[in-house]
Each structure stands twice: as C-alpha cells, then as structure tokens.
Amino acid sequence: MLLANVLPVVALAATTVLADGKAITAAMATIKADTVQLGASVSSLAGDLLDVLTVLPIAGESLGLLADIKKGAEVADKSAPLTQDEALGLASVTVDLAAQVNKTLEILIAAKPKFDGLLVVSPIIFLNLEAQREATTDFGNKVVAKVPKDLQAIAKGLMQPIDDGFNEVIAAYQIKLL
Numbered sequence: 196m197l198l199a200n201v202l203p204v205v206a207l208a209a210t211t212v213l214a215d216g217k218a219i220t221a222a223m224a225t226i227k228a229d230t231v232q233l234g235a236s237v238s239s240l241a242g243d244l245l246d247v248l249t250v251l252p253i254a255g256e257s258l259g260l261l262a263d264i265k266k267g268a269e270v271a272d273k274s275a276p277l278t279q280d281e282a283l284g285l286a287s288v289t290v291d292l293a294a295q296v297n298k299t300l301e302i303l304i305a306a307k308p309k310f311d312g313l314l315v316v317s318p319i320i321f322l323n324l325e326a327q328r329e330a331t332t333d334f335g336n337k338v339v340a341k342v343p344k345d346l347q348a349i350a351k352g353l354m355q356p357i358d359d360g361f362n363e364v365i366a367a368y369q370i371k372l373l
C-alpha cells in the first residue's frame with residue numbers, strides 16, 4: 196500500500212524533471228527555427244529592389260523570434276533544476292543554436308547596407324536586436340540557474356559566443372552619433 200502510493204509520486208517527479216529538460220530543449224529548437232528562417236529571409240532579399248513592404252515580413256519574423264526567446268525564458272524559469280544528463284544534453288543543443296545564431300547575425304551584418312537605403316528599417320532592426328540581446332541574456336541566465344552548480348561555468352561559456360555575436364551585430368547597426 197505504502198509502496199503503491201510512493202511509486203507513482205517518484206515516477207511523476209522523474210517525468211516532471213525530464214519534461215523540463217525537454218521543454219527547454221524544445222524552446223531552443225523553436226528559437227533556432229526562427230533564427231534559421233530570419234537568416235533565410237534576409238539572405239533572399241534582392242539588393243536593389245528593396246522597399247518597406249518587402250522588408251516588413253522580416254520585422255515580423257524578428258518580433259516573433261523575440262517573443263519565442265521570452266517564452267523560452269519563462270519555460271526555463273519554471274523548470275525544475277536540471278539533472279546532469281539533461282544539462283549535458285542541453286550543451287550540444289546550445290552549441291548548435293550558437294552556430295546558427297552566428298550565421299544569421301553574420302547575414303544581418305552583411306545585409307546592413309541594403310537596409311540603410313530604407314531610412315526607418317535599420318533603426319527598427321537595431322531596436323529589435325537590442326531587445327533580443329536582453330531577452331537572450333535573461334533566457335541564458337535562467338537556464339544556467341537550473342544547471343547543476345559544477346556545470347554552470349561551462350554552460351555560461353557555451354552561451355558567451357551568442358552574447359559576443361549580439362554585441363558585434365548591434366555595433367554594426369548602431370546609429371553613429373557624431
């Protein structure tokens with residue numbers, strides 16, 4: 196009787212913890228998919244024919260990415276502490292995400308001259324990037340907080356290139372005030 200009562204609770208606890216690692220992984224997969232899509236959209240812009248209407252969907256995708264990063268932070272915040280295995284599983288997902296973020300941010304840096312002709316577009320992208328950097332830092336901190344203590348420094352290290360990338364792209368889009 197006692198065992199019968201305890202077992203389901205243990206099983207439930209195990210599933211819950213597993214589900215949290217999975218939920219954070221799923222959030223990262225969504226963020227990655229958004230990032231891939233944004234990079235593809237920016238790449239596909241034909242240089243000379245840009246007008247605001249052509250670029251509008253990109254602003255929408257960029258805002259969608261921001262929303263998904265914020266959702267990810269919420270998921271991480273609500274997550275139970277991750278097990279060692281979950282944290283290690285998340286490491287490869289993070290490396291993968293960082294590689295994609297790098298690609299998309301490089302595409303954005305390369306596309307900056309295309310956007311400059313459309314006066315309002317670069318500042319909009321700039322503001323979005325700042326908001327995304329802030330949301331990403333928040334997401335990263337919340338994930339790291341759930342990683343076992345002895346793996347936290349490694350987790351931070353894996354996320355650092357994403358932060359560096361944001362700094363790079365934001366510097367490129369920064370309005371130079373003389």
Ligand SMILES: *[C@@H]1O[C@H](CO)[C@@H](O)[C@H](O)[C@H]1NC(C)=O
Pocket residue numbers: 296297298300301356359360361363364
């Ligand atoms: C992308 O990665 C390369 C190689 O590590 C690095 O030199 C570059 O600064 C990164 N760019 C961005 C925007 O993160």
